[in-house]
Amino acid sequence: MSQSFHLFQLQKVDSRLDQIQQRINSILQEIENDIRLKITQEQHHQAAERLKQIQQELKKIEHEVNSRRLKLEQSESNLYSGRIKVPKELQDLQSEVASLKRSIANLEDQQLEIMIRLEEAKSEQDQLQKVLLQVEAEVAQSHAGLIGEKSRLENDQQRLLIEKQAILSQVSPNLLAEYEKLREKKQGIAVASVEDSSCSACGAGLTPAQCQSARSPSTIFYCPSCGRIIYAG
Numbered sequence: 338m339s340q341s342f343h344l345f346q347l348q349k350v351d352s353r354l355d356q357i358q359q360r361i362n363s364i365l366q367e368i369e370n371d372i373r374l375k376i377t378q379e380q381h382h383q384a385a386e387r388l389k390q391i392q393q394e395l396k397k398i399e400h401e402v403n404s405r406r407l408k409l410e411q412s413e414s415n416l417y418s419g420r421i422k423v424p425k426e427l428q429d430l431q432s433e434v435a436s437l438k439r440s441i442a443n444l445e446d447q448q449l450e451i452m453i454r455l456e457e458a459k460s461e462q463d464q465l466q467k468v469l470l471q472v473e474a475e476v477a478q479s480h481a482g483l484i485g486e487k488s489r490l491e492n493d494q495q496r497l498l499i500e501k502q503a504i505l506s507q508v509s510p511n512l513l514a515e516y517e518k519l520r521e522k523k524q525g526i527a528v529a530s531v532e533d534s535s536c537s538a539c540g541a542g543l544t545p546a547q548c549q550s551a552r553s554p555s556t557i558f559y560c561p562s563c564g565r566i567i568y569a570g
């Protein structure tokens with residue numbers, strides 16, 4: 338078989354693969370654009386963000402409480418050490434201890450309030466997680482046709498890729514590189530056929546001598562008009 342023949346087979350497989358990929362992309366797009374899913378995903382995302390924020394708040398306040406407790410421990414140990422004899426210093430230390438205790442109590446109240454909000458945010462998040470799963474299932478149900486089509490297309494894709502491997506083993510690397518370059522430049526079509534003595538891709542008429550050249554198994558013939566490889570079976 339001539340190289341043009343293999344390239345023509347390759348082109349057929351690649352064109353079909355291109356079509357399949359396009360259709361798969363548009364199916365994915367259609368499913369992804371489903372507004373129900375988008376809204377729920379967004380709500381879920383926002384709830385997760387709120388939860389994260391509250392967790393950070395809690396961490397911060399826990400840190401503050403801990404550092405004040407440490408400070409309190411130090412002050413109390415100074416206070417009861419018996420080392421401080423000056424009444425004024427003792428008084429200052431006592432009032433510092435009292436003030437630390439007040440501020441710790443105050444922070445602990447805030448901590449409790451944050452923990453309550455954290456619980457609420459967690460349960461909201463759980464709730465939205467359930468809703469999301471439900472909406473995903475509903476969306477999948479309503480797109481069952483599309484999902485079925487996508488899975489059939491993926492099967493075709495697998496089959497074609499195997500077919501393509503077999504064809505590729507027949508094509509020389511240089512020619513393959515040229516083919517790929519042409520595919521890039523010519524909207525995916527590197528190889529055309531002869532139809533009614535014309536190039537099937539651009540429609541330019543071919544002389545009988547050109548058609549004859551296109552049939553030659555030993556050389557590659559290019560459309561004089563569009564530059565694509567021409568295969569004449």
Ligand SMILES: [Zn+2]
Nearest residue numbers: 536539560563
């Ligand atoms: Zn042409």
